[in-house]
Amino acid sequence: MNPESKLLLEKLDKRFAATDKRFDGIERQIQSNHDSASTRILALEQATKVFDEWRPSIEGVVYDLKIEVGKLSTMKMEVGKITKY
Structure with missing residues (x-):
């Protein structure tokens, strides 16, 4: 193998190693x-x-409270009628 090919392969190996590290980090x-x-x-x-x-x-x-509020409203109306008379 000639020296240029060997140098090229080493550069490619370094790039692949760097890329593998990046992908490992991303994963x-x-x-x-x-x-x-x-x-x-x-x-x-x-x-x-x-x-x-x-x-x-x-x-x-909540349903029970609505019933109680309804009862209180009725009582308020009755008390209002009593005070009028």
């Missing part, structure tokens, strides 16, 4: 981003599950 970054996104998605799914379990009880409380 690690992509994997890190994927892991981070997966963790966030799992946390959101768990939070959604908690809210789905919590919602019926809160809707019941």
Whole structure:
């Protein structure tokens, strides 16, 4: 093999090595981003599950409060009628 070809191959090897390092870094970054996104998605799914379990009880409380407010409105009207007479 002539010296020019050998020099050219060495330069190509260095470039390929540098490119491999860059791709390894990019792959690690992509994997890190994927892991981070997966963790966030799992946390959101768990939070959604908690809210789905919590919602019926809160809707019941809100319904009870509406009934009580309705009763208070009725009582207010009755007290207003009594004070007029």
